Amino acid sequence: MIKIIHGADFHLDSPFSGLTPERASQRREEQRELLDRLAALAREKEANLVLLAGDLLDSEHVYRETAQALRDALSSIPCPVFIAPGNHDFYSRRSVWATLDWPDNVHIFSSAALERVELPGCTLWGRAFTDAHQTASPLEGLAVPEDGRVHIACLHGCVGSEDNYGPIAPQDIAASGLDYLALGHVHQGTGLQKEGNTFWAYPGCPEGRGFDELGEKGVLYVEAEPGKVTAQFVPLAKRRYEILPVDITLGVDVLSAIRTALPENRENLICRIILTGEGEKPDLAALERVLAPEFYGLTLLDRTRLPQNLWARREEDALTGLFLQAMWEKCREEPDNPLWQLAARYGLAALEGGDEG
Numbered sequence: 001m002i003k004i005i006h007g008a009d010f011h012l013d014s015p016f017s018g019l020t021p022e023r024a025s026q027r028r029e030e031q032r033e034l035l036d037r038l039a040a041l042a043r044e045k046e047a048n049l050v051l052l053a054g055d056l057l058d059s060e061h062v063y064r065e066t067a068q069a070l071r072d073a074l075s076s077i078p079c080p081v082f083i084a085p086g087n088h089d090f091y092s093r094r095s096v097w098a099t100l101d102w103p104d105n106v107h108i109f110s111s112a113a114l115e116r117v118e119l120p121g122c123t124l125w126g127r128a129f130t131d132a133h134q135t136a137s138p139l140e141g142l143a144v145p146e147d148g149r150v151h152i153a154c155l156h157g158c159v160g161s162e163d164n165y166g167p168i169a170p171q172d173i174a175a176s177g178l179d180y181l182a183l184g185h186v187h188q189g190t191g192l193q194k195e196g197n198t199f200w201a202y203p204g205c206p207e208g209r210g211f212d213e214l215g216e217k218g219v220l221y222v223e224a225e226p227g228k229v230t231a232q233f234v235p236l237a238k239r240r241y242e243i244l245p246v247d248i249t250l251g252v253d254v255l256s257a258i259r260t261a262l263p264e265n266r267e268n269l270i271c272r273i274i275l276t277g278e279g280e281k282p283d284l285a286a287l288e289r290v291l292a293p294e295f296y297g298l299t300l301l302d303r304t305r306l307p308q309n310l311w312a313r314r315e316e317d318a319l320t321g322l323f324l325q326a327m328w329e330k331c332r333e334e335p336d337n338p339l340w341q342l343a344a345r346y347g348l349a350a351l352e353g354g355d356e357g
């Protein structure tokens with residue numbers, strides 16, 4: 001049985017453009033810490049093989065500290081490590097893959113053609129992106145021999161698409177005859193999948209970098225033998241992103257409604273709370289003052305609507321009624337545009353001489 005740690009899409013040295021320069025620098029530092037946790041996991045599981053299926057780096061521009069951290073972490077892993085460069089960190093003569101002095105246990109696939117490596121207990125296949133795009137299937141032409149050995153491949157590509165990022169058709173996977181195909185590129189982990197007799201998986205990225213990469217993130221711990229593969233997701237991320245909708249309609253007050261919905265352990269959470277439902281306009285600044293210290297990052301969005309009893313006043317034969325009728329129609333035309341709800345609230349408050357509706 002072969003024990004494998006399968007990771008991908010670390011995107012080290014991402015720009016983190018949505019953050020302050022200090023926070024972005026801190027997040028880059030934390031990405032480097034992911035490498036130490038990866039190495040610790042490989043030691044703890046006594047892995048036979050670590051497979052890193054591309055886009056380990058976000059681009060060819062790598063901070064010296066990051067390249068050193070990567071080299072140090074990989075050299076502390078007591079088993080072979082294989083890297084299959086992806087579209088973001090493709091192999092070229094000037095890439096860090098070619099220019100850095102890598103430890104002996106690290107093998108970097110450097111050719112666009114499939115390379116075959118014989119290892120104790122298994123045969124490993126791998127290849128590299130050598131450009132930012134690749135139109136051919138990375139599995140093209142692969143049909144492994146039936147020799148009783150475990151056949152594993154590690155590469156970067158996109159299952160089920162026809163784009164320029166190494167498109168892989170499901171029938172390519174089945175035709176390969178591989179026991180396990182360790183993939184990278186898709187940031188949402190798939191868990192273990194099967195096509196024909198071949199198991200395959202994307203581990204997803206090991207740590208989210210924005211609200212399009214939500215929830216727990218990590219790597220896979222895989223056990224493979226001929227015809228039998230199991231995979232276990234292992235969380236690796238320090239911070240995680242969540243989007244939390246909170247309906248304020250039935251809440252006694254908005255803060256209690258939010259508190260009821262909050263997950264525990266939020267000091268490492270980067271959270272976007274979206275207030276929905278009907279009620280008085282929530283005081284976002286006040287809520288943020290109370291809640292923000294509990295999170296690593298917090299944004300509150302107001303998507304609430306004016307309550308029905310206020311809309312009922314559009315029947316009134318006065319300026320307020322006319323205004324509300326006009327806003328009612330706008331809100332019906334564009335129900336997802338929060339500006340009309342806001343306009344209704346502010347307009348009503350102005351007409352009533354009040355505060356904010």
Ligand SMILES: [Mn+2]
Pocket residue numbers: 055086087088156165184185186
């Ligand atoms: Mn990619």
